[in-house]
Amino acid sequence: MKITLTQWEGFRNLKPRRLEWAEGLHLLLGPNGSGKTNILEAFHVLTGWGSLKGERVLDLKSWSDPGRGTFLAAWFTGEEELEVKAGIGSRVITKKGGSSIQSSQLRPLVPSLIFLPNDLSLVEGSPATRRRLLDRLCALLFPVYALRLHEYGRALRQRNAALRQGKNLAATAKVLAPLAAWIWACRLAAADLIRNGLSEAGGLMPPGITVELKRGSRGFEDLLLDFWESLKAFQNQERATGVCPVGPQRDDLVIRYGEREVVRCFSRGYRRRVAVSLLLSSGWAVERKMRRKPVLLLDEVMAELDHEGREKLISVLLKTGWQVFATTAEACTPEWPGRTWSVNAGRIEER
């Protein structure tokens, strides 16, 4: 899918603006605090996801003019023609072609993938960072995924509460087990897709990188059995610590280069390249499975790549044919084969 036209008003520090977007690559260039990330955030909201910082929705409204309405709109083309509008008050109200729709239902229609500065440390960061990559892909591929993950989290809190109160744990285990097995099945499928996609990252990193889901369990093949057996095996630890040590909340994505883990054998720059490749790989998974081209939102991805890394990334991005919005604070790429926009104090102009 592609964004062809956007409109925003009263959103963060952005000045009201109506803009046409071509397909291909877009570079948003501007000093710190100018509003580059806010533009990506507007696209993020318009494709069915929330604010980037997980803050209250009200924080999306412009501070300087809080009385004024906050409004976003986008027109998409590509695999489908789509008009999306979002009004932001105490919550986000989204409309598709004039009729109300839950924002999460927009996600599969206009699949977007985002890469934030923190994601650059995907390889060496906490497992939660890597689970987020898997969860984003799963939420796009499996419509019930976000709901199930939410239910699982709730059931887990119920179990931990029962644990603290010294209550019987049987019922919570029965609720958790099928949810855990279902989430694992999705994540395994997502990890497979990411692994297959990595071969297309062409030159951004050495060939031979693989990823594998390491489940928060003993690892028996049958997922349901795995949950039950692992729960039994870690029973004492669970009682002692008061938190459930088994399940998807303990999953990790192990990234290997040959026999070794990438986190141990790659330089910082190469770990960054691997991180970016994993995102691109999710993009290929989306395109293959959903038959829709994703929209890529890349925040400060270039910053930590060397010149060669940037050139390779750009050539890979060009080959995908996806619409890409990349931000950067400095003109670090002399050869940007797309449009360049200057962002300054909430204003955006084509260069």
Place this chain on the structure above:
Amino acid sequence: MSVSEPVERLMKLFSRFPGVGDKTARRFALFLLQQPSDFSSELSSTISLMRDRTFCCSICGNLTTEDPCSICSDPFRDRKTLCVMENVEDMLSMEQSGAYSGLYFILGGRVSPMDGQDIEPERLARLKEYSGKGNFLELIIATNPSVEGDLTFFAVLDAVRDTGIKTTRLAFGLPLGGTIGYADRVTLHASIESRVEVRVQDNS
């Protein structure tokens, strides 16, 4: 505050109702003042009467003025099916739908350790006793399709296990009268997962 003290007190009481905010509470109070005073006396005496005369049916837990309640004592109801529900409100919805003509058992609570909620052990013991003594052929556990509904379901299932009675749970899926084309994707997926087998019957 610009309203008199008694009005304010009443507004405070009204605003404790579920779904009633300050504005609605004020409207209610002002409305009462506009009505003839008979209305207020009838309202207050009805409320007192309701409180004094209403209690829980000793069999099913339904709210009633006679024991057993009108459902438990209705000779025309199907006495072979028992539907277990979380609370009276759920039961009333089920009754209003007219979809069900068996008997009920109200748990009077749900399982949610996070919120410090649980079903009284005596209530589960009572259910076990009741379902064991009656001639029930089926127990329907009608809890919500949520984590707490699941937890409640398993607690009930555990309590009635020994009775050996066939036990079922409500299905979740497509809203009836809707169309597949309009159903949201989450509902569609949930209904695919809870699909049921179609038995091809021999019509001879």
